[in-house]
Amino acid sequence: MAEAHQAVAFQFTVTPEGIDLQLSHEALKQIYLSGLHSWKKKFIRFKNGIITGVYPASPSSWLIVVVGVMSTMYAKIDPSLGIIAKINRTLDTTGYMSSQTKNVVSGVLFSTGLWVALIATMRYSLKVLLSYHGWMFAEHGKMSRATKIWMGMVKIFSGRKPMLYSFQTSLPRLPVPAVNDTVNRYLESVRPLMKEEEFKRMTVLARDFAVSLGPRLQWYLKLKSWWATNYVSDWWEEYIYLRGRGPLMVNSNYYAMVSLDRCHVRVQQVACLPHRNGVFMGLRATWIRLLGSTIPLCSAQWERMFNTSRIPGEETDTIQHLKDSKHIVVYHRGRYFKVWLYHDGRLLKPREIEQQIQRILDDPSQPQPGEAKLAALTAGDRVPWARCRQAYFGRGKNKQSLDAVEKAAFFVTLDETEQGYRKEDPDTSMDSYAKSLLHGRCFDRWFDKSFTFIVFKNGKMGMNAEHSWADAPIIGHLWEYVMATDSFQLGYAEDGHCKGDTNSSIPYPTRLQWDIPEECQEVIETSLNSANLLANDVDFHSFPFDNFGKGLIKKCRTSPDAFVQLALQLAHYKDMGKFCLTYEASMTRLFREGRTETVRSCTTESCSFVLAMVDPAQTVEQRLRLFKIACEKHQHLYRLAMTGSGIDRHLFCLYVVSKYLGVDSPFLKEVLSEPWRLSTSQTPQQQVELFDLERNPEYVSSGGGFGPVADDGYGVSYILVGENLINFHISSKFSCPETDSHRFGKHLRQAMKDIVALFGLKSNFKK
16 A cells, blocks of 8 residues: 555665665655654744743843843943942852953843843733723723723733733733622522522521631632632533543533535535644634723633543543644544645645545545444443543554544544535524534544544534533634635635645555454444433524624614523523523633633523513513613623632532532532523634625634533523624433423524514514
């Protein structure tokens, strides 16, 4: 085979005259170029480390400070207030330097110390400035003089050309809320969900905790917040994600869709993916634009986007991350192929990758025994997978092939089904599309990889992402970039192929080899059966709501997110006839290593509004008043969550501390066991400058979704796209007789229309 010949660097034969050594110049050239590429990456990392290490200053500013200090010295002016003279006297004791050399060295040493002191001062000043969040609580559309001054100071201390990790050391630490504040906010959040007697009992438990055990646990948490970078994130990653022993598929992993109408031929669509991701690895900064200013967000989650895999363990999983990976693994018709992304020391061009993908599609070989359904191990329970991995994948060809998968930059599945939005059958097609991205056939996605690109036979695309290493906005950022650069920058030739030429010198993709014994195949089948039961139980409904979008919602002078959340409360009440504990995810990336916090969207104010909407005796004016109050309450809770004053992460960490101390808290035990029967999340659009949605509506994102958190509840994801579209993704379980995703979708559509009708505004009602 071609790849076997390419893999041999030299050949030799034994003859009567001696050993005849024949070197392969092409192979040696590739070895040289590969090493050159590695050293270039090391140099770039070293250079970037220096640049981000001295930020918000720059390496060139050191020279400016040195020149300035030396100039004043030659002008007989002492800018150091005697410090340079002391350094000079210290150097004088060595006896190895001339007087002029000592003056120069003294000046350079003082200049360097001054430069480092200025960097520390600027960095501390920026951290103090970024610790201020009063601007977030200001009335929308109005900016106080204090906020304007604060914005100006942030711009001054932020420097001019930040890189991705420039602000990491300048971001403030996540604060630990006071126990009393958290307890009071918790009681306020559950007041509308409990009967009077139940609420009184919970109040007694909460007050007792706040004065007895709470302060003791808080002391340990404060100690951790002073010592660790973030008092939540490491425990959150370990106990919420890595220690979970159930399947990742449906329960943890989530998906992202491409636009509804956009479609290319599969082989060309796949070809651009690795190239776009290779370019994306060089993305330099991530920001959030608020108040017309630029506020830095924590970039820590970006570090593990590529070259990352979750490794199963019997008690807890681990995250394996490599600094670099030069290949991807492609799954097609039950076979695994290793595809190199670099050749001649450079990233392959899209046309060259298209050539490699076509070679895989043309390969007539059949799967080896146990190979086709191997990935079902990643879809089932973690303990059988961990034991199986240790027993059968620790040596030989199985270890080599598994290493290729787990150490790949990312995973690609060439799905043999056709998916996507069909106008003649929108509901069934979208539901099937969503379920395929969420779980597929349970053995054709590697659920342990940081993300898997899925490309269907008709050219539609999607992504399945593992959750432990990062949250959805990080993958969303990548997905937006991939979609935007596909046609706007890379483009396709008139014949439909990727632009550029093929390259016959590139080695063929390498077919991964497996030797899977029957005992292991039995475990694979067991994992597949349990995964199929889970997948078949998912009731999914994905649909575009195009009656109106945030453009019309803004005319109601309210937050679009608050509007949708109140519509969800109204829809849930009509669907179930009761209120429930509601989870809405918000970010805490304004703080270093921040991840998420919970906004408890079901409030006393939202319940009052919903009850008014279902009460025919209430007037429009009364409903509007209650709607405004409920929206303001929701926005306030969202801001508290973003600024480190949320409820749930604090209570979670207090619970972890109590377990380490070996003490039981009836209050914390009840709080942590309460089910989230309505779990919601908004997928934010972060790079709107990449898309002109008016001119290119086919590039509108469909967002993504996730499985239900509670067996008797709903999972709802939504994305507000442009001004006139909102895409919803609703999940529940068929096994629960009380839930129905399509029924909930109908209530949600009607709730959206009912609320906007209060304002006398007409929606589009376009199809």
